[in-house]
Amino acid sequence: SDGRWEIYQNQLKVFEPPDEIAADAKVVLDRSRPVAELLAELEASLPPEWFDQCNGGA
Numbered sequence: 001s002d003g004r005w006e007i008y009q010n011q012l013k014v015f016e017p018p019d020e021i022a023a024d025a026k027v028v029l030d031r032s033r034p035v036a037e038l039l040a041e042l043e044a045s046l047p048p049e050w051f052d053q054c055n056g057g058a
Contacts, residue, residue, distance in 0.1 A: 027041075027042060029041065029042065
């Protein structure tokens with residue numbers, strides 16, 4: 001498993017935040033909040049056409 005503390009610490013040292021996506025296109029969610037709130041925030045941030053694609057164009 002990669003769930004060991006030492007591995008996590010090493011990964012933090014080399015982690016680079018994604019830069020190929022524009023800052024205004026990223027959604028950062030605080031996972032300490034309730035899931036229902038996170039889902040509502042995520043849904044509000046997605047363009048409506050994404051939902052059309054997920055529903056088979058309906």
